Amino acid sequence: GNSVTQMEGPVTLSEEAFLTINCTYTATGYPSLFWYVQYPGEGLQLLLKATKADDKGSNKGFEATYRKETTSFHLEKGSVQVSDSAVYFCALTGGYNKLIFGAGTRLAVHP
Amino acid sequence: NAGVTQTPKFQVLKTGQSMTLQCAQDMNHNSMYWYRQDPGMGLRLIYYSASEGTTDKGEVPNGYNVSRLNKREFSLRLESAAPSQTSVYFCASSEETIGKLFFGSGTQLSVL
Numbered sequence: 519g520n521s522v523t524q525m526e527g528p529v530t531l532s533e534e535a536f537l538t539i540n541c542t543y544t545a546t547g548y549p550s551l552f553w554y555v556q557y558p559g560e561g562l563q564l565l566l567k568a569t570k571a572d573d574k575g576s577n578k579g580f581e582a583t584y585r586k587e588t589t590s591f592h593l594e595k596g597s598v599q600v601s602d603s604a605v606y607f608c609a610l611t612g613g614y615n616k617l618i619f620g621a622g623t624r625l626a627v628h629p
Numbered sequence: 630n631a632g633v634t635q636t637p638k639f640q641v642l643k644t645g646q647s648m649t650l651q652c653a654q655d656m657n658h659n660s661m662y663w664y665r666q667d668p669g670m671g672l673r674l675i676y677y678s679a680s681e682g683t684t685d686k687g688e689v690p691n692g693y694n695v696s697r698l699n700k701r702e703f704s705l706r707l708e709s710a711a712p713s714q715t716s717v718y719f720c721a722s723s724e725e726t727i728g729k730l731f732f733g734s735g736t737q738l739s740v741l
Contacts, residue, residue, distance in 0.1 A: 561735055
């Protein structure tokens with residue numbers, strides 16, 4: 519079945535540093551790919567998505583490109599802020615409107 | 630602007646007790662979901678409901694039952710709680726756009 523693997527955290531960065539969170543997937547067919555973010559004490563929120571190969575999803579300075587050849591969907595941001603501290607989840611479609619989530623990567627940004 | 634509302638936010642149970650987690654959404658979504666979140670394992674789907682009157686098992690349904698009471702409400706019941714069910718439970722709903730889920734703020738459940 520479909521699955522997703524994320525880099526283990528926590529990732530600790532200083533403010534304005536460059537962020538990369540790795541995500542690779544295994545899937546049959548052509549899944550859609552997503553990044554969700556969970557701020558402390560809250561539910562998950564959709565951050566960005568890509569529905570086909572070579573698509574780039576972007577939102578709030580974050581971006582990720584759907585790479586079919588490497589089965590990857592790495593999340594990047596050029597300059598992180600303290601307010602970006604959260605847990606980030608990579609996900610892909612796994613059937614009728616169902617999502618399969620990775621284990622999550624905690625990001626801590628220090629001033 | 631409520632979105633998805635879950636109750637309770639926190640609950641402590643003893644092994645063998647039962648309880649129902651409530652979830653309601655005000656976005657007129659057809660699909661609703663229950664996930665559990667455990668450290669190092671991400672979110673795992675327990676049950677989902679593609680529309681009012683239908684429910685289907687997800688990845689980890691054992692020990693749980695669900696009811697889609699109407700289009701707004703989707704409840705999760707633990708008939709006989711076990712320590713392995715200690716987790717954070719999230720309800721979610723979705724519009725027709727694939728993958729765009731709206732989550733509640735979660736229920737932290739401890740089973741002693």
